[in-house]
Amino acid sequence: MKNKRKEFETDAIRTQIDRSQFLEHSSPVYLTSSFVFEDAEDMRASFAEEKDRNIYSRYANPNSTEFIEKVCRMEGAEAGCAFASGMAAVFSTFAALLDSGDHVLSARNIFGSTHTLFTQFFPRWQITHTYFKIDELDEVESLITSKTRILYAESPTNPGVDLVDLERLGKIAKKHGLIFVVDNCFASPYLQQPISLGADLVIHSGTKLMDGQGRVLAGITVGRADLVDRIYRFSRVTGPALSPFNAWILSKSLETLALRVERHCSNALAVAHFLEGHKKVNWVKYPFLASHPQFDLAKKQMKAGGCVVAFEVKGGLDAGRSFFDGIKMLSLSANLGDSRSIVTHPASTTHSKLTEEERQESGISPGMVRISVGLEHVDDIIADIAQSLDRITT
Ligand SMILES: *Cc1c(COP(=O)(O)O)cnc(C)c1O
Secondary structure, three states: OOOOOOOHHHHHHHOOOOOOOOOOOOOOOOOOOEOOOOOHHHHHHHHOOOOOOOOEOOOOOHHHHHHHHHHHHHHOOOEEEEEOOHHHHHHHHHHHHOOOOOEEEEEOOOOHHHHHHHHHHHHHHOOEEEEEOOOOHHHOHHHOOOOEEEEEEEOOOOOOOOOOOHHHHHHHHHHHOOEEEEEOOOOHHHHOOHHHHOOOEEEEEOOOOOOOOOOOOOEEEEEOHHHHHHHHHHHHHHOOOOOHHHHHHHHHHHOOHHHHHHHHHHHHHHHHHHHOOOOOEEEEEOOOOOOOOOHHHHHHHOOOOOOEEEEEEOOHHHHHHHHHHHOOOOEEOOOOOOOOOEEEOHHHOOOOOOOHHHHHHOOOOOOEEEEEOOOOOHHHHHHHHHHHHHHOOO
16 A cells, blocks of 8 residues: 555545455455464564554554555545544544643534533543634634644534634644644545645544445544554554444445545535525525635635535524424434435534524524435435425414
8 A cells, every 4th residue: 555645536446455365356344353473573573563564453454554544645644543433533632632731722613522522521631622713713823822732623614514714724733833633524535635734633523424325433533643643552552443344334435435525515506506595595505605705715725515505494493493394305314424415403403402602603593404415316305405495384
């Protein structure tokens, strides 16, 4: 796997671990917890890390190695570490790099479980955080303290599909010697490569667009080799390792990432155009709609708009719930980036525990709906949305 980086689609398909003696065409699954040694000297040298080889699947496994190598090529990263879920990647990254007393400066709009980590668990280890507003990046520098170690952001955000100017944050991080970490799960490496914009580390939930078919949980952190090494040393003893089977699924899925994401994006843009101007809809937000307040940034930072469209039905919470109940084909589910289109109503579900004020700060209104546009025929996706909008009576 040592050859030079090629084009995205080629690397996604041609990055493979060495063939076994059977000369299989497609990489097999290495469902084995451990690996054997030739003799005492081989075992000693392997444990002393004088040899680059597999010892035990909590440390490394050929399938996770192939998955990591692919994502590194896609993101332009030096090294990576794979995990059993996206949250295992998020937690292990912070836990490996932070000491008691350290401070994290993070965008306000982040994934719910990451927010819970910052607010309910990190305080136990005296790790503090401050949130900045993504539309007030002028203020970010004034929030940095002598204890700040990590600058953290996601773009586009969930569920509001707002954008964060990653290049600008990258410059701030560099100037102040902070580690800039980006959760790139919403965009996927096909649409956006944060390392080229100044990120030191990039995190993915492989569960979303990378798997793309709603089958497995996975996570990965890629980026600067010195930082990844610290994360790897932490995780090989704490044990959030990715299963070889899930790594195999993901590596196969990545072969079609470019094709799938292209179609997700063209379907999502068509859905956004349909919703724009619909008489029962107040507003629609999608990064590649010219009406998106950050359309110029979207075009600069992303190759296309992604799979998520947010909109607000007229009539508030009742209308939002009514739209949700009227859906016939699309799935009412909590995932995203699946081949099946998924609808969520954040105010009554994923974000129902937030106060009204917190919801407003996260850009969630009572009538807001989020659709993860899938790969069904776009006419059928739009037809289902249309019939449900037509049924709303409020
Ligand atoms: C889903 C998600 C995660 C967490 O990933 P899991 O695989 O569910 O643990 C983290 N960040 C973002 C932006 C996500 O959408």
